[in-house]
Amino acid sequence: MAPRIGVVVFPGSNCEHDVVQGVEAAGGTGVLLWHGDAQLGGVDAVVLPGGFAHGDYLRPGALARFSPVMEAVQDFARAGGPVVGICNGFQVLTEAGLLPGALQKNGRLRFLCQPARVVVSSTSSVLTADATLGEELVIPINHFSGNYICDDETLRRLQDEERIVLRYVDNPNGSVDAIAGIANETGNVVGLMPHPERASAALLGSTDGLVLLRSLVGASSARAAA
Amino acid sequence: MRFRARVEVQLRPGIADPEGATIERALPALGFDSVANVRAGRSFSFEVDAADEGAARTTATELAERLLANPVIEQSVLELTAI
Numbered sequence: 001m002a003p004r005i006g007v008v009v010f011p012g013s014n015c016e017h018d019v020v021q022g023v024e025a026a027g028g029t030g031v032l033l034w035h036g037d038a039q040l041g042g043v044d045a046v047v048l049p050g051g052f053a054h055g056d057y058l059r060p061g062a063l064a065r066f067s068p069v070m071e072a073v074q075d076f077a078r079a080g081g082p083v084v085g086i087c088n089g090f091q092v093l094t095e096a097g098l099l100p101g102a103l104q105k106n107g108r109l110r111f112l113c114q115p116a117r118v119v120v121s122s123t124s125s126v127l128t129a130d131a132t133l134g135e136e137l138v139i140p141i142n143h144f145s146g147n148y149i150c151d152d153e154t155l156r157r158l159q160d161e162e163r164i165v166l167r168y169v170d171n172p173n174g175s176v177d178a179i180a181g182i183a184n185e186t187g188n189v190v191g192l193m194p195h196p197e198r199a200s201a202a203l204l205g206s207t208d209g210l211v212l213l214r215s216l217v218g219a220s221s222a223r224a225a226a
Numbered sequence: 227m228r229f230r231a232r233v234e235v236q237l238r239p240g241i242a243d244p245e246g247a248t249i250e251r252a253l254p255a256l257g258f259d260s261v262a263n264v265r266a267g268r269s270f271s272f273e274v275d276a277a278d279e280g281a282a283r284t285t286a287t288e289l290a291e292r293l294l295a296n297p298v299i300e301q302s303v304l305e306l307t308a309i
Contacts, residue, residue, distance in 0.1 A: 058294070062293065062296070095296065105245070108244060109245065
């Protein structure tokens with residue numbers, strides 16, 4: 001049976017249906033979850049999709065982390081469940097403390113909506129396990145606050161522990177160490193600014209995101225079987 | 227007692243502030259040649275009911291640190307006045 005991937009809908013999310021289609025193209029079953037529900041309905045993985053949760057008021061992700069669903073997501077992540085935050089979802093994960101650092105406004109205050117070249121720099125995560133180290137992927141980015149920053153000690157840890165999973169080739173937003181995506185210590189929580197679901201069908205111009213979504217579906221199957 | 231709190235949030239020193247830098251770059255064109263080191267920030271105000279100023283300060287500080295500022299990149303300054 002295909003693993004069930006829960007996609008959380010916050011007021012202002014706008015990529016949830018794209019993520020459902022993307023994970024289904026990768027062999028999973030997508031299930032929409034509402035942010036106001038305090039439980040996850042027994043899904044095998046959770047995706048926090050892109051958009052503008054709670055209008056991005058205050059700071060992107062600042063209010064979403066107080067949504068009732070987030071406590072369940074925290075528990076699920078602590079128990080080893082695969083959790084992926086895409087774009088706005090990455091911002092929510094950093095605000096919630098599930099991933100270190102923060103995403104500030106892009107350098108030169110540019111809103112960026114373009115294909116981005118990224119390199120897989122670690123395969124020790126639920127999102128990159130099936131990818132090849134050093135593989136270059138072209139995946140769209142679409143954000144104003146994607147400029148990843150953290151203190152020097154955190155950066156050293158991310159580097160030493162191979163937790164930087166994706167790096168930009170051209171670093172369009174000014175992120176420290178060209179970071180496009182990171183994982184937690186155990187590799188089951190991943191945040192990234194690029195949108196793999198927007199590169200999951202030939203019709204969209206790229207299928208490079210499928211290897212990432214397949215990795216997630218694979219990690220979810222392993223969990224469902226356990 | 228009721229207190230009015232004003233919380234000012236700014237990026238920490240050393241964190242790049244593209245908004246402040248953009249404002250600063252526009253200044254010479256307006257004739258402000260003597261202005262430097264512009265930093266942008268946000269200001270919040272709210273009222274707190276508390277037994278005394280210390281208790282109001284504790285509540286307002288917690289609110290500022292847990293929600294209004296992201297301590298990874300921002301710092302906050304609190305001003306409290308009895309009303």
